[in-house]
Amino acid sequence: MKGTDTKMNSAQRFSTNRLIAKTAIRSAGGIVSSQSRVASEIGARVMAKGGNAVDAAIATSFALHVCEPWMSGLGGGGGMLIHDANSGQTTTVDFPMLAPSGARPENYPLNSGQDADLFGWPGVKDARNRIGGASIAIPGQVAGMALALDKYGTRRWADLMAPAIELAEEGLPLDWYANLMISSEKDDMQRYSENAELFQGSVKPPQRGADQTRLRNAPLIGTMRKLRDHGPRAFYEGPVAEAITRDIQRFGGTVNKADLQAYQANIRAPRKVQYRDATVAFLPELTGGDAIIEVLKILTEHAPSQNAAPGPDDFINIAGALEAMWQDRLEHAGDRERRMSDACTTHLSVVDADGNVVSMTQTLLSPFGCRRMLPETGLFMNNGMYWFDPRPGRPNSIAPGKRPLGNYSPCLAFHKDRIISLGAAGGRRIIPAVTQILKFMIDHGMGLEEAMHHPRIDVSGGAYLVADPRLGKITLERLAASFDVVSSIPTPIPNVYAIVSAVVRGVAANEGLSEPVNPWSDAVSTDAVSENANTATRAAPSTDQRKII
Secondary structure (H helix, E strand, O other): OOEEOOOOOHHHHOOOOOOOOOOOEEEOOOEEEEOOHHHHHHHHHHHHOOOOHHHHHHHHHHHHHHHOOOOOOOOOEEEEEEEOOOOOOEEEEEEOOEOOOOOOHHHOOEEEEEOOOOOOOEEEHHHOOOOOHHHOOEOOHHHHHHHHHHHHOOOOHHHHHHHHHHHHHHOEEOOHHHHHHHHOOHHHHOOOHHHHHHHOOOOOOOOOHHHOOEEOOHHHHHHHHHHHHHOHHHHOOOHHHHHHHHHHHHOOOOOOHHHHHHOOOEEEOOEEEEEOOEEEEEOOOOOHHHHHHHHHHHHOOOOOOOOOOOOHHHHHHHHHHHHHHHHHHHHHHOOOOOOOOOOEEEEEEEEOOOOOEEEEEEEEEOOOOOOOEEOOOOEEOOOHHHHOEOOOOOOOEOOOOOOOOOOOOOEEEEEOOEEEEEEEEOHHHHHHHHHHHHHHHHHOOOOHHHHHHOOOEEOOOOOOEEEOHHHOHHHHHHHHOOOEEEEOOOOOOOOOOOEEEEEEEOOOOEEEEEOOOOOOOEEEEHHHHHHHHHHOOOOOOOOOOOOOO
């Protein structure tokens, strides 16, 4: 039966008359857009001191590990697209999580239940594919940053790590949003004594004034200092790598020293698709980019409305294309419905004054990844094994060294005289979010600010379509004639429409903007930090003066 829901869900309690908006940042200089204003400022300062977009992205990436420890970090993975202004070439740095050499389907025995987290897989004994040591896949984040810097960056590794280390030493201020994000995972987090020691006395109602509680992770600070001083290979070889594998194996995981030592990030050609008069580039395999390409191909069969804003027919076509894609994707992936839960991902977009552009998404998969801090290093590692279907014999089943099917979708769109760098956080919600922002800008001629504020729908392969009530009565009624619709206003948590960050390289100026409803995300230009550029990103002491190692 189609229609809109009649029950009052939690999101319907929020006012539909409120106005939450962010102004797009415009500058002839560089801009960083990310899920943390503090991290964006660090990236902007790197460019203000002469670094390029890749340098800024790497410094922002490290800072996000400290600013949003539940979203991404050194123990995760992801991918980056880079457009080089001089050569006009676009490439990718691919650093996914991989199943360890000891991964076997029989290590994840099924039980009679069903998983209640992101994907709704058949239940696994002790949820070992989702939490704890057995859920950890080989991380690629550090290797990815090292490769990007080596091939495309200009700064020293130690200098790009230094600001994040300073943030870690100061500690993360636990305001209302940080408390909410940490508390939302308490059911899984409180299983482990290591977490209790870290968060003991920290997570409580926010304090007023300067006495705000701060979260300091002393083992992580030590680990980051070692990586600063000895270079990125220290994560995969030597004492840091040995400490990582000791804790993982003590907690029941199979990642070993050989797995870490053998890991390599890769430079690959992007996968491109022509959509209308735009060329859109994505990561080449087993990400949400493949899904968006299929959706865009379906949308090309439908002429967009000629109005400046998308109309009811546009959203009917978007919903139909997404539903068709999910039916095919989930059948071949062996996936199922998911509950409305926040995945643990962060996206950042960067443009510099020379026109180099970066789009990068990094993730731990679930919030805090495996949910158990490694006590020797202070790291929260990924739970990348949860991406795999635990049932044997399926396309996305567990196998040694295998790459899982993910949904992160950083992209670069080349449209007329502008380059759009775009991506999002939010698990499967990334795919409809990125699709719609692209459509708004390419089909309807919207600028970045207008596109980011326009109401969206979410079709993520679940039992219903989620629609922003601000789309209007006619559009909602048209959608309800074909889909089971749940109406939901955007809220910071859960963010049912994904958290988008973007920049645009234009002729007159660069632009940047982040998700309006997210309280921390922001775009920052080099103009905003240039007055303080001489006091930013100090060079850290290092035993190695080379750029990498």
